[in-house]
Amino acid sequence: MHRQAKSLQLRHLDAGSCNGCEQELTALTSRYYDMQQFGLDLVASPRHADALVVTGPVTDTMKEPLRKTWNAVPRPKRLVAFGDCAAGCGVFQEAYASHGGVAAAFEAPDLVIPGCPPQPADVLKQIRRLQTGDEKPSAPNP
Amino acid sequence: MKSIAVETIESDQWLTRNELLKQAGAQLLALTAFRGNRLEIHWLLPDGNVTAGALNWNGSGFPSLSPYLPEVAWDEREIHDLFGYVPKGHPDLRPLIRTPRWPAGFYPLNDDSRLRPIWVDMEPDNPAKTVEGDGVTIMKVGPTHAGVIESGHFVFSIMGENILHLDLHLFQNHRGVEKSLEGLSTEEVPPLVTRICGADTVSHQTNWAMAVEQLAGHQAPETRCWERIVLLESERVLSHLNDLAQIPAGVGFQVAHQRALAMKEQWQRGLLTLFGHRLLFDTVRPGWSAKGDSDSFLALVRAMMRDWHPWRSMVEGHHGFHDRMNGVGLVRRDDAERFGAVGVAARATGLAFDARTLMPLYQNVSVKPVTGGAGDVAARFKVRLQEVEDSWRILQAALDHLREASDGPPWTPPQDLAGETVSYSESPHGLNVHVVALEEGRIRRYHVRPATFRNWPLVALATAGNAVGDFPLINKSFELCYSCSDR
Numbered sequence: 001m002h003r004q005a006k007s008l009q010l011r012h013l014d015a016g017s018c019n020g021c022e023q024e025l026t027a028l029t030s031r032y033y034d035m036q037q038f039g040l041d042l043v044a045s046p047r048h049a050d051a052l053v054v055t056g057p058v059t060d061t062m063k064e065p066l067r068k069t070w071n072a073v074p075r076p077k078r079l080v081a082f083g084d085c086a087a088g089c090g091v092f093q094e095a096y097a098s099h100g101g102v103a104a105a106f107e108a109p110d111l112v113i114p115g116c117p118p119q120p121a122d123v124l125k126q127i128r129r130l131q132t133g134d135e136k137p138s139a140p141n142p
Numbered sequence: 143m144k145s146i147a148v149e150t151i152e153s154d155q156w157l158t159r160n161e162l163l164k165q166a167g168a169q170l171l172a173l174t175a176f177r178g179n180r181l182e183i184h185w186l187l188p189d190g191n192v193t194a195g196a197l198n199w200n201g202s203g204f205p206s207l208s209p210y211l212p213e214v215a216w217d218e219r220e221i222h223d224l225f226g227y228v229p230k231g232h233p234d235l236r237p238l239i240r241t242p243r244w245p246a247g248f249y250p251l252n253d254d255s256r257l258r259p260i261w262v263d264m265e266p267d268n269p270a271k272t273v274e275g276d277g278v279t280i281m282k283v284g285p286t287h288a289g290v291i292e293s294g295h296f297v298f299s300i301m302g303e304n305i306l307h308l309d310l311h312l313f314q315n316h317r318g319v320e321k322s323l324e325g326l327s328t329e330e331v332p333p334l335v336t337r338i339c340g341a342d343t344v345s346h347q348t349n350w351a352m353a354v355e356q357l358a359g360h361q362a363p364e365t366r367c368w369e370r371i372v373l374l375e376s377e378r379v380l381s382h383l384n385d386l387a388q389i390p391a392g393v394g395f396q397v398a399h400q401r402a403l404a405m406k407e408q409w410q411r412g413l414l415t416l417f418g419h420r421l422l423f424d425t426v427r428p429g430w431s432a433k434g435d436s437d438s439f440l441a442l443v444r445a446m447m448r449d450w451h452p453w454r455s456m457v458e459g460h461h462g463f464h465d466r467m468n469g470v471g472l473v474r475r476d477d478a479e480r481f482g483a484v485g486v487a488a489r490a491t492g493l494a495f496d497a498r499t500l501m502p503l504y505q506n507v508s509v510k511p512v513t514g515g516a517g518d519v520a521a522r523f524k525v526r527l528q529e530v531e532d533s534w535r536i537l538q539a540a541l542d543h544l545r546e547a548s549d550g551p552p553w554t555p556p557q558d559l560a561g562e563t564v565s566y567s568e569s570p571h572g573l574n575v576h577v578v579a580l581e582e583g584r585i586r587r588y589h590v591r592p593a594t595f596r597n598w599p600l601v602a603l604a605t606a607g608n609a610v611g612d613f614p615l616i617n618k619s620f621e622l623c624y625s626c627s628d629r
């Protein structure tokens with residue numbers, strides 16, 4: 001039996017993904033991964049979230065919604081770049097309507113999960129680092 | 143090198159010629175704009191031949207086809223946004239992809255420059271079309287959503303619980319894919335084409351491979367054809383299992399949702415073992431496709447069926463589930479025809495169009511389009527149920543062929559490949575079309591017309607008249623990916 005110290009609520013935001021990352025994030029809710037057993041869940045509102053999970057290279061049209069969603073997440077909060085596009089190393093980084101990933105478009109993420117798309121088992125392992133504090137601390141909000 | 147013959151059409155003939163083709167039962171493949179005031183239109187004739195026409199003009203615009211062929215209304219708006227060409231007489235020329243943040247005069251596809259524009263510091267929202275009157279409420283949803291789905295903005299005009307009108311504001315995922323492909327060599331194209339869409343990726347990859355092989359006059363060996371059929375059908379099963387899991391989720395039928403999601407996971411794990419990728423990225427390119435072991439794959443299909451049949455009996459026998467789906471999100475057959483609907487959404491209204499019946503790749507496979515009848519959520523659900531089983535049947539036959547077939551000699555496209563062609567396939571969401579123009583082995587123009595783009599206007603049509611609470615269910619029953627459409 002494992003002991004669950006902290007829960008972590010995730011809010012997802014698609015900023016120009018190809019839908020591959022979304023599919024693999026959804027897979028975490030299936031019985032094969034059952035993310036809820038680790039105190040992880042996907043929530044409907046940024047107000048309920050501890051972390052914002054961003055997919056896609058941040059298209060220009062999603063830049064402003066990304067900022068607004070992040071501002072709606074209460075502190076302390078974590079920013080996660082999910083997949084190669086969000087990490088700034090995807091194939092559409094240079095496209096004219098793309099801002100080249102979360103770090104280039106917005107701010108440095110607390111956690112980067114590479115992969116195109118990342119595999120669910122790996123995502124689970126990486127996301128759990130946020131629960132154990134094994135990642136660089138989030139910069140304080142001004 | 144085998145380009146498709148394109149006939150130049152005079153502007154006073156542009157409308158009549160295209161209207162006649164539509165009346166003759168031809169299916170629109172794509173309306174494509176080129177630099178230098180040029181449009182090309184490709185139609186797929188009922189006998190499987192492709193006919194292409196081109197329009198050139200001087201001055202600011204071209205005659206709009208939209209008042210007579212409403213299915214190109216979005217295509218012409220896109221051309222207006224990305225090229226700056228004006229479709230004269232278009233009934234609704236609001237921006238489709240452009241936002242108020244795009245600088246004036248920035249027409250990315252009509253320009254050789256690869257620089258990013260200097261975006262205007264404004265909100266990205268475009269004006270919405272709404273219903274006005276006493277008691278009408280405007281409800282805006284998105285672009286971010288409560289679940290794990292792609293971004294899209296929906297403006298509902300509602301009265302009480304009833305939806306009067308839905309105005310779609312999509313293209314939040316517009317990256318600039320077509321422009322990114324320009325100038326690339328044939329080796330550089332596949333990683334990008336693979337990632338146009340995570341749900342229809344094999345179909346996109348196959349279109350690119352077929353386009354190059356057509357232009358080079360290369361006939362893919364039989365093995366390659368069976369490999370591609372295996373990959374395309376594997377993708378159909380994957381995507382349909384996803385949609386069949388999401389529709390029950392839309393009405394809170396968790397058991398059906400979770401069991402279907404588990405089947406999808408089992409399928410993905412099999413695909414990872416067989417082809418090295420859970421979503422089949424990077425599995426097809428010109429002259430090559432990924433090959434899995436036939437016996438292991440057949441064992442996987444048999445294992446899937448053991449879970450599938452009890453699940454199918456459960457969902458088909460659940461009256462409450464069917465009560466929630468019947469009569470909801472109706473698409474009338476004549477609307478589907480008028481708007482050039484494709485894929486499951488079209489077949490669920492009774493239209494018997496499945497591009498596989500015309501694709502040369504499938505000439506040795508018998509495909510019978512699954513038609514559903516009522517055009518509601520229930521029909522779209524049922525069409526997918528049957529198509530999954532048909533795909534497994536096709537897979538079993540293809541895998542048997544592959545066991546005996548030997549590999550042809552390796553082939554790579556010539557470095558100086560040039561010309562223009564169109565390729566199409568039946569993606570899980572329907573007819574998916576690529577128009578490709580190459581010059582000295584590099585992309586001069588690449589136009590992608592995915593199935594979802596054609597079907598989105600139908601979602602709006604199917605939504606009006608329903609309860610607002612049913613929108614997620616209606617949307618899931620189409621399950622159109624945004625990224626294909628937005629590019």
